[in-house]
Amino acid sequence: MNYLEAADPQVADLIQKETQRQALVLRMIPSENYASDAVLAACGSILANKYSEGYPKARYYQGQEFIDGVESLAQERARDLFGAEHANVQPYSGSPANMAVYLGLLGKTGRVMGMDLAAGGHLTHGAKASFSGTYYDVRHYGLQRDSGMIDYDAARQLALEFRPQMIFTGASSFPRIIDFAAFGEIAREVGAYLIADISHISGLCISGDHPHPFPHVDVITFTTHKLLRGPRGGMILCSQELAPKIDKAVFPGLQGGPHDQTTAAIAVALKEAASPEYSQYCHQVVKNAAALAQGLLDRDFTLVTGGTDNHLALIDCGANGLTGKVLAEACEAAGIVANANKIPFDPRPANDPSGFRLGTPALTSRGMKEAEMDLIAGLVAQVAANMNDASALANIKEMVADLCAGFPAPGIHL
Ligand SMILES: Cc1ncc(COP(=O)(O)O)c(C=O)c1O
Missing domain, CATH: 3.40.640.10 (Type I PLP-dependent aspartate aminotransferase-like (Major domain))
Known part of the structure; x- marks a missing residue:
């Protein structure tokens, strides 16, 4: 980064800001992760x-x-x-x-x-x-x-x-x-x-x-x-x-x-x-997704298929009177970054679908476990209850940053 800062401060600055973002938010897009320093x-x-x-x-x-x-x-x-x-x-x-x-x-x-x-x-x-x-x-x-x-x-x-x-x-x-x-x-x-x-x-x-x-x-x-x-x-x-x-x-x-x-x-x-640690990691990804799904069900969210066997859960937002896009945007304002997604037989269009897709691979790479997943399910519920309250969402974002500070992410150096 030192070379980049000297040669191109604009690009260096954007990478630095993205590094901060990846450190301070809950990255829950199921297709994202944190690569190691070696990678x-x-x-x-x-x-x-x-x-x-x-x-x-x-x-x-x-x-x-x-x-x-x-x-x-x-x-x-x-x-x-x-x-x-x-x-x-x-x-x-x-x-x-x-x-x-x-x-x-x-x-x-x-x-x-x-x-x-x-x-x-x-x-x-x-x-x-x-x-x-x-x-x-x-x-x-x-x-x-x-x-x-x-x-x-x-x-x-x-x-x-x-x-x-x-x-x-x-x-x-x-x-x-x-x-x-x-x-x-x-x-x-x-x-x-x-x-x-x-x-x-x-x-x-x-x-x-x-x-x-x-x-x-x-x-x-x-x-x-x-x-x-x-x-x-x-x-x-x-x-x-x-x-x-x-x-x-x-x-x-x-x-x-x-x-x-x-x-x-x-x-x-x-x-x-190929390491035993990686297999342990994958087992935990699945356990975390199950805990997240249970936490969401406990808070009256509806999940497609009623749960999960793998690394992701898909909320049917229609049951809560929301769309995937509005929930995804409100969650982002609160530091929880995932994506709107179509659900099976979705009556809504792809650019504003009914589903909200959440995954556990990146959070598990930070060392988070079942207790944190339940906490996060609670935060998503708080977001859903305060969709248009900017200060409530900002408060949740602070809680998210505090949580993230306890779980340093691989490859992220502030
Ligand atoms: C099942 C599946 N196949 C293929 C791809 C395409 O990968 P890429 O975006 O790297 O082209 C994705 C990306 O999300 C995927 O989920």
């Missing part, structure tokens, strides 16, 4: 200076003796950690990773099934607004209206009628276990590739808090910057058989040179994730 160091290293199109030992530029070592290490650690035959660690992020799977396994067009955005799926699982719903013929499976759980029978029926070539599973805002084995049966029955996008739950699949997608799926994709606590990036895991198709789709199909500094930081994050 940040690798990510900000001189590896950013290098170009290395291609793969280890098959590059299009010279000078790769150490870069090959970095990428090979990241691949090896990913294979070991997830029990995969092959790892591609080059996707620039989660969406490009998913795009590479479409391109590699289907080519330019094809029939795909994915979970609906409103049901908790991701844009890249076939939403019309994304490349996936624009170029591919997509049908969505969804949830049972009464329970909010995935409707596997309806998904199977749809698959039998539609005969997809590829089925995407995984979610951005689904608070329950995904039955990869059930999807595996459906995919085999119709001869479709099965993909698990575990961006949100990658860590839980490592720690055993969520069933592992292998051996039920053909391909796993995920972002490296959510629960995994790595840099912003993406990864694809698959069999040796599918590896050439996937690798060719990533490079040269979609990307040029890999971001070697990111690859190094991914390698560091994978080493951290």
Whole structure:
């Protein structure tokens, strides 16, 4: 930071302010976290200076003796950690990773099934607004209206009628276990590739808090910057058989040179994730989400599916006469930062939906536990009761800052 302050005080000042913000607020967007100092160091290293199109030992530029070592290490650690035959660690992020799977396994067009955005799926699982719903013929499976759980029978029926070539599973805002084995049966029955996008739950699949997608799926994709606590990036895991198709789709199909500094930081994050402490962390993420959900239920909030099995909870704000957006904005004024979100069968539009999505990965990285989650549920209730009272919200923000001061965040140095 000293170099940056001297060279560019404006950028340094903005980073300093964002550092303060990340220290002093409760960061509860379920897809965010705190990367360690070691991950940040690798990510900000001189590896950013290098170009290395291609793969280890098959590059299009010279000078790769150490870069090959970095990428090979990241691949090896990913294979070991997830029990995969092959790892591609080059996707620039989660969406490009998913795009590479479409391109590699289907080519330019094809029939795909994915979970609906409103049901908790991701844009890249076939939403019309994304490349996936624009170029591919997509049908969505969804949830049972009464329970909010995935409707596997309806998904199977749809698959039998539609005969997809590829089925995407995984979610951005689904608070329950995904039955990869059930999807595996459906995919085999119709001869479709099965993909698990575990961006949100990658860590839980490592720690055993969520069933592992292998051996039920053909391909796993995920972002490296959510629960995994790595840099912003993406990864694809698959069999040796599918590896050439996937690798060719990533490079040269979609990307040029890999971001070697990111690859190094991914390698560091994978080493951290292989430790017993990381599994403990994931167990605590789940326990904290359960405590948060219970705390919210105790205070008369309504949760989609009535609770959670993973790292997030989704409030149906309509039951409290609110929308997700107004609650998200009032919570932000009180130092609780999460996001408005669609809920299943949401009658409201995406820019002002009914849901408010809260997650525990970042708070758990600060060392918070069940007692703090109950306290935070109480603070959210106080916000909901004082939506238009700026001074009440400011008071809550002070309480939040006091709470945060007791739980220093990894990688944050004030
Ligand atoms: C399930 C899932 N897949 C893919 C992505 C896309 O990741 P990125 O924003 O890095 O492109 C996300 C992002 O939130 C996600 O939740």
